[in-house]
Amino acid sequence: MPKSSAGILLYRFRDKIPQVFLVHPGGPFWAKKDRGAWSIPKGEFTPGEDPLLAAKREFQEEIGQEPKGNFLPLTPIKQSSGKIIQVWALEGDLDPTTIKSNTFTIEWPPRSGRQQEFPEVDRADWFTLEQAREKIVPGQVGFLKELEILLGKQA
DSSP, X not given: OOXXXXXXXXXXXXXXXXXXXXXXXXXXXXXXXXXXXXXXXEEEEOTTSOHHHHHHHHHHHHHSSOOOSOOEEOOOEEOTTSOEEEEEEEEOOOOGGGOOOOEEEXXXXXXXXXXXXXXXXXXXXXXXXXXXXXXXXXXXXXXXXXXXXXXXXXX
């Protein structure tokens, strides 16, 4: 059975221009990566777990704030790895400088025997859809395209 992830694509409008909220993964592997490294706040969930509840939990863990509002389901995307990502769009606003991410521990440097703790998300920011297409992990671009279509229909 393929792994599944669930997430929340937060969006807002600034001067009638839509912006999306993306996160940058923490840890040494991602430290110097920018283009194609950002992501929708998301995480894995287990079979039988409600995907929307998992998306809310992951948002809380990675951002430190509870998502509230009208959740709009987007079409799930199957990654090249086989993982299926389910995302809900949510209109809202938050200050990216206030995020409080959970942490993970890995051996770093490799084969050093030392364990180091890193934030799961080291930063977050708002991007226009055009900027986001450059920043986001390529396998998640489809969510941006669908959101853009949905927002165009609402205008």
